[in-house]
Amino acid sequence: MDISVRQLGKKYAAVAALHGIDLDIASGELIALLGPSGSGKTTLLRAIAGLEPIDSGRILFGAIDATRLSVQERQVGFVFQHYALFKHMSVLDNVTFGLRMRRRSTRPPRAEIRRRGLELLKLVQLDGIADRYPNQLSGGQRQRVALARALAIEPSVLLLDEPFGALDAKVRKELRVWLRQLHDETGYTTIFVTHDQEEALDLADRVVVMNAGAIEQVDTPAMIARQPKTPFVAEFIERKAAATT
């Protein structure tokens, strides 16, 4: 689904304010929101999900004005930085939560819910651990459970907050490749937040560089690297590159 953000503003926020954000995302794109902490990237992601109230502007999901929709109605697949798995539920129950919470008229029968849960676990390569609990899983496994749980509701858009932030370097690289493959297979419009320029340039179709609540540049990774539009972008990309080598 196409996602459009029009003149989005937020004056006061716990993390960062946003100033007149305009952004158009085509259906099926994989977008990175890149910036330092406090740049507003997570606030923007949460605003799209409806988790963060906004002061002005509009958010469009296709032709629908999502600004007036509740979190539940937006049907976004949100993967939290620390996964926010339901501790007291098995992996399968976590994944099928969204389906089980549906109104009776649209809820699939039990057997069908179970089948789809197992299918999703297979998709994220976690078949065989359906009956385990989140505290028995590694960080990478939790991450994939969170992803399967978000995919289960067939989301209008997939939103990931620092999806690899809590993982060690090796797992991070593996999951990055894997996420790209998964995106290409499923075709969901995907937006992820990161402060790691390498991750953003490596993974995304287009990168949105943010600073101090505003967008500095929106471009393909190649263009961002080759022709940074502002000194901030140039410095952020370069400094980060120097830091990681």
Added chain:
Amino acid sequence: MVRRYRSAMSDPAPARWLLIAVTLGFLGVFLLLPLITVFVQALWQGIGTYWNALAEEDTRAAIRLTLLTAAIAVPLNTLFGVAAAWTVAKFEFPGKNLLTTLIDLPFSVSPVIAGMVFVLLFGAQGWFGPWLSAHDIKIVFALPGIVLATTFVTFPFVARELIPLMQAQGTEEEQAAMTLGAGGLRTFWHVTMPNIRWGLFYGVLLCNARAMGEFGAVSVVSGHIRGFTNTLPLHVEALYSDPGEYSAAFAVSSLLALLGFVTLMLKNFLEWRHGDELAALRGKA
């Protein structure tokens, strides 16, 4: 360095034994001995007298009144406690500190004062007294007054257990549930409730123990009508001040002591079985 470290880890044996002896001795004299005394006195004149004292009409009435009071006050405070903890832990609003302080008020006010307040409000000479008597409603010296006083005194238990627990858990799981399409009520039942259930049970347990054992506040509003408005603790006092019923007083006391004992056992069981979840609670309390 190494030697100092080792000596710091293990005190000399005499000091250790002395410390243990003092601790155990203190526990024995101040906690165990009184408990034993209660049961010894209760059974002094034989098990037959003990049973008779418990089966006596006024005692049975006191047991019924205590159970009824707890059956009303504890659920009320459970509901209130969950609502208050939810409000304090999951929302930001002006006056939040004031609310947290107010929740603790019943703990800082003497129970006698708590009882007096209700007499002042609903007693014959109280603010609502004339209106209540005109409509033939009895609050003070009747069940409603006893329930009100008990509810007031046991007000903070559940909320105080849950607030640190819910604050430690944050709101991410609830947010996740919302993005997955769950409404407020379903999120509460399927996500919040399972996460707080043992802390909640713990709070309810303590609330119940206090509700059944409360003396001061209830004493002021009850009127001490034997067989009608005497709860178990009040009944113990009434029996105790009657020289002929000395051992009956201890027989009834043994019930309350037993309640305390069962509460402790359950509490320990909870801590042993669900220590992880309760640790968050203890750490911040």
